[in-house]
Amino acid sequence: MKLLEYQGKELFTEYNIAVPKSYLARNQSELNQIKDKLEYPVVLKSQLTTGGRGKAGAILKCANKEELVPKFTELLNKEVKGELPKVILIEEAVNIDKELYISLFLNRGKRTYSLISSSEGGMDIEAVENKVIQDISISALTQSSAETIAKKLGLSGVTIESFSNIVIKLAKLVREKEAELAEINPLAILKDGTCLALDSKVIIDDNSIFRHPELGKYIQISELQEQAEKNGFSFVELDGDIAIIGNGAGLVMSTLDIVNDAGGKPGAFLDFGGRATTETIYKALEVISKLSKVKAILVNLFGGIVRTDLVAQAILNAYEDGMISVPIYARISGAESEKSKKMLSNSNAKLYDTVEEAISSLVQFMRMSK
Amino acid sequence: MNNKFDIFDILVGKPEDPDYGNKPVIIQGITGNFGSVHTRLMREYGTNIVAGVTPNKGGQSFEGIPVFDSVKDASKTFNAKISGIFVPAQFFLSAVKDAVNNGIKLLVAIPEHVPVRDAMESLEYAQTNGAKIIGPNTPGVIVPSVNKIGIMPSQPFKKGNTAVFSRSGTLMYEVSFYLSKAGIGQKIALGIGGDPINGTNLIEAFNLISDRDDIESVVVVGEIGGDAEESLVQYIEKTGFTKPVVAYVAGRSAPKEKRMGHAGAIVYGNYGSAESKISSFSRVNIPVAKRPAEVPSILMKLMK
Numbered sequence: 001m002k003l004l005e006y007q008g009k010e011l012f013t014e015y016n017i018a019v020p021k022s023y024l025a026r027n028q029s030e031l032n033q034i035k036d037k038l039e040y041p042v043v044l045k046s047q048l049t050t051g052g053r054g055k056a057g058a059i060l061k062c063a064n065k066e067e068l069v070p071k072f073t074e075l076l077n078k079e080v081k082g083e084l085p086k087v088i089l090i091e092e093a094v095n096i097d098k099e100l101y102i103s104l105f106l107n108r109g110k111r112t113y114s115l116i117s118s119s120e121g122g123m124d125i126e127a128v129e130n131k132v133i134q135d136i137s138i139s140a141l142t143q144s145s146a147e148t149i150a151k152k153l154g155l156s157g158v159t160i161e162s163f164s165n166i167v168i169k170l171a172k173l174v175r176e177k178e179a180e181l182a183e184i185n186p187l188a189i190l191k192d193g194t195c196l197a198l199d200s201k202v203i204i205d206d207n208s209i210f211r212h213p214e215l216g217k218y219i220q221i222s223e224l225q226e227q228a229e230k231n232g233f234s235f236v237e238l239d240g241d242i243a244i245i246g247n248g249a250g251l252v253m254s255t256l257d258i259v260n261d262a263g264g265k266p267g268a269f270l271d272f273g274g275r276a277t278t279e280t281i282y283k284a285l286e287v288i289s290k291l292s293k294v295k296a297i298l299v300n301l302f303g304g305i306v307r308t309d310l311v312a313q314a315i316l317n318a319y320e321d322g323m324i325s326v327p328i329y330a331r332i333s334g335a336e337s338e339k340s341k342k343m344l345s346n347s348n349a350k351l352y353d354t355v356e357e358a359i360s361s362l363v364q365f366m367r368m369s370k
Numbered sequence: 371m372n373n374k375f376d377i378f379d380i381l382v383g384k385p386e387d388p389d390y391g392n393k394p395v396i397i398q399g400i401t402g403n404f405g406s407v408h409t410r411l412m413r414e415y416g417t418n419i420v421a422g423v424t425p426n427k428g429g430q431s432f433e434g435i436p437v438f439d440s441v442k443d444a445s446k447t448f449n450a451k452i453s454g455i456f457v458p459a460q461f462f463l464s465a466v467k468d469a470v471n472n473g474i475k476l477l478v479a480i481p482e483h484v485p486v487r488d489a490m491e492s493l494e495y496a497q498t499n500g501a502k503i504i505g506p507n508t509p510g511v512i513v514p515s516v517n518k519i520g521i522m523p524s525q526p527f528k529k530g531n532t533a534v535f536s537r538s539g540t541l542m543y544e545v546s547f548y549l550s551k552a553g554i555g556q557k558i559a560l561g562i563g564g565d566p567i568n569g570t571n572l573i574e575a576f577n578l579i580s581d582r583d584d585i586e587s588v589v590v591v592g593e594i595g596g597d598a599e600e601s602l603v604q605y606i607e608k609t610g611f612t613k614p615v616v617a618y619v620a621g622r623s624a625p626k627e628k629r630m631g632h633a634g635a636i637v638y639g640n641y642g643s644a645e646s647k648i649s650s651f652s653r654v655n656i657p658v659a660k661r662p663a664e665v666p667s668i669l670m671k672l673m674k
Contacts, residue, residue: 205486206633207484207485234632236629253594253624257623302544
């Protein structure tokens, strides 16, 4: 779960990592309530899950009271990569001496946490040179090892202590909240030499949420996503018009690639996992039926343990109930596949022996219907 | 550990062993929905399941298999070194400790949704005590015609001399199915697991077979997320592994910063991207199939 900037900063505050003085406003009337408390200049920041907000113009500086309402309205209506903000963060601007970068993340290959830091903050870290990369123990990080990192970055004076305190607090946050990543970019050094987190990026391990009820308020998923998850499906909405359903994340990903290579545009990824019964397939089709952009469905099912006639039955039921009308191209290998073909012979679904055949028919259909 | 972990010795044994090819296996979570279904299927395939474990159900039996409250209790009667773990994710860590503390050397960890912190703690615990974990979130491991510990269907697999290592379950079945159809059987097929942290990663899987004469080739099924494939390429370069290797990488068209079903299948920037993995393999002349179905023909060309 990727937290929004303000949510990450709420965690920072909980861990005594300094952040700018700020307010939240969801709409005009909430803005009116805080308007007179602000000390200008302020920065308006659209709260989005997508990155690259700065470049997209979703962060606006506001010099005085007159600019506030028009800029606020502009941001509230500004879509970035298809996403509209639900809330705007309004922060009082600070005088910055220098910007740093720190990121503490789960290093999968090494099975440890690594801290990347740099004395050049504010930009995309892939572009940054002079990076200091250090594996650290999030449960036993000492003040002196944090200070060593600060010195490697060339920091001096009070900044050494302020920076290493932040590293230690960040490690504590990552450990206690079970984060996969906690990043501050930029981390500002103020005129007095102390550090202040100007941005936040925190990603929590989804599988640990069950023991973090305090983070429940940050979960924000679409209704469709919720419906999918309730059924134990993995569901990702994509840009195109072909829904891809299968059993197994890798298989569905691989199908996505083959559809893409054939010139098709995937519009949804749905992995219904190992529980392929008539009911689960029907439920998967039900989720897909709510996406009006979907013009065709590709089912790629590796049988084996799954009985394919149960899948065929689900498809038949979905058509008969009027839940779906778009054509289904299905590759179903496994037990009872001949029987399944017969069951579907009078429907809008076609069964194929290989996924390549199913995809080539599907892509041809999409071309003809355009 | 200085002694190399010999997975075949544990799974199959040596010809002089009285239980050669019939090594005893314990199933933790045997009475659960998933555990019971697959216990039946594993047994049908020939896996010698001697005991099950479900806390508070000790004394019962499942289709003739005695059930114990803990591995500790089971180990008083049975001397098993292998456990298949089918418990719900939140009980995973305690199941691992129970197994490791009581003689289990190979833990096949099926559950999905194990928190990273628990996975890391489990791995550390196993490693300190000389045990190995495959998974979590793995379909398991199969030695075709001998036994399987996991949830994979049997049909795709055929006895042979290739090793298949896969980060995805269904793609492991899919690729093995195409290999078997083309007459290329498998000595072992092992699921790395779809999580960010794996008990046996690609390098460690390679390590299990790297000096075995009976393995002629390796198929690696990778996917987006992390840098396991990139690290594997470095390992292959460093060790000079010369047997034919064919790779496949799923997720070329996946969007960035979206978790594609597996907890570990997510791209941040270039980190974890399919391009990065494919170009790594290409750099050391390991061919990368564009589709799973292409794997056998590419491998056959290399074997000539």
